[in-house]
Amino acid sequence: MTDLGREIAWVDTLDACHLKCPTCIRGVRGMQNSPRKMSLDTFAAVVARLRKQGFHRLGLFNWTEPFLNRNIEDYVAIAKKSRFWVSLSSTLSIPHIDNLEETLAAGLDLLTVSLSGIDQEIYQINHVGGNLKYVMNNLALVRDIIARRALSTRVDLRLLKFDYNAHQEPRIRDYAASMGFHFEPLDGVGHPKSNWLSEYNNERYLREAEAAAGKPSPEDEGKACELMFNQIAIDCVGDVYICCAMPNYPSLRIGKFLDMTSDEILAAKFLHPFCRACTMPRRERTTAEESRVQNALRAAKDLSRIPKQLRGSGGSPNPTRFSSHRDVLKSL
Numbered sequence: 001m002t003d004l005g006r007e008i009a010w011v012d013t014l015d016a017c018h019l020k021c022p023t024c025i026r027g028v029r030g031m032q033n034s035p036r037k038m039s040l041d042t043f044a045a046v047v048a049r050l051r052k053q054g055f056h057r058l059g060l061f062n063w064t065e066p067f068l069n070r071n072i073e074d075y076v077a078i079a080k081k082s083r084f085w086v087s088l089s090s091t092l093s094i095p096h097i098d099n100l101e102e103t104l105a106a107g108l109d110l111l112t113v114s115l116s117g118i119d120q121e122i123y124q125i126n127h128v129g130g131n132l133k134y135v136m137n138n139l140a141l142v143r144d145i146i147a148r149r150a151l152s153t154r155v156d157l158r159l160l161k162f163d164y165n166a167h168q169e170p171r172i173r174d175y176a177a178s179m180g181f182h183f184e185p186l187d188g189v190g191h192p193k194s195n196w197l198s199e200y201n202n203e204r205y206l207r208e209a210e211a212a213a214g215k216p217s218p219e220d221e222g223k224a225c226e227l228m229f230n231q232i233a234i235d236c237v238g239d240v241y242i243c244c245a246m247p248n249y250p251s252l253r254i255g256k257f258l259d260m261t262s263d264e265i266l267a268a269k270f271l272h273p274f275c276r277a278c279t280m281p282r283r284e285r286t287t288a289e290e291s292r293v294q295n296a297l298r299a300a301k302d303l304s305r306i307p308k309q310l311r312g313s314g315g316s317p318n319p320t321r322f323s324s325h326r327d328v329l330k331s332l
Contacts, residue, residue, distance in 0.1 A: 007230035008057040009050050010244045013038045013075050015236045017065040020128040022192045025247045026063045030200055038236040043075055047082050053262045058084040062233055062244050067094055073102040080107035092138040093130035101145045108153050116160045118168045126192040143179050155181040160188040202249040205274055212276035223282035224289050228269045240265055242272055263299035
């Protein structure tokens, strides 16, 4: 049966980014690069399962540079064959992208290109290791390919705004308009010169979850997080993680996507101890979402595939994590 309300799935097809952006956990190598890559067979199985679970949109990126995948166009084609809306996000800071045209022509719906300056001196402060000349050359190629092949691909030029580059916003906006691209200013998280991500390791997430134990949770109070209910993050080996906003650290791993039902995944996310410490915005849970949660917890009676730390001593969901739904717990 197809579930309703799914928004987007984020799937990394490989495990690397060549830049060292100080505002990205991959950039500071909190997540180390590796040669791992999702096979096309595994990707096809993931796509088929996502479709059955009700997802209709697919982002082939999360913590990676998708154009480092030398045949990313094949992944786009598989997703399009399954009727997905497909997007990529890239820095385009690559000297030559051999499969750029093939990827666009495979049916890519959205290409988001992030940058943090309109000259090399400003750009390289956050996009460490990046070359703005490569970006501009590739943007020109993208524009020409779309025009020549009459493609419907949308291009969003995303400015990551910080205090030192905000004055360049008008120039970047004008450049995007001159190229026929959409412009998206986005406030950057943290600051490139603060070294703030150096402390964000797996142990920190464990400590934050432990410190929040026993405290009220937004989920206990009837709140909902969009990243929990309507999105999913999958790495290049097919593992599900708590959400796209958090790193792919062991303490935040949910399990193997192809081995878990949608109910098991939602239950594991809902019960995850880190959510008590998380400050992501919440909203009121809808009636449909409340029903999904209750059904998920009832269905997930065999919790062997749900992370051990989410289970009580008897193997059932930890009641302190779901205290406002004792009626559901009693029925498990």
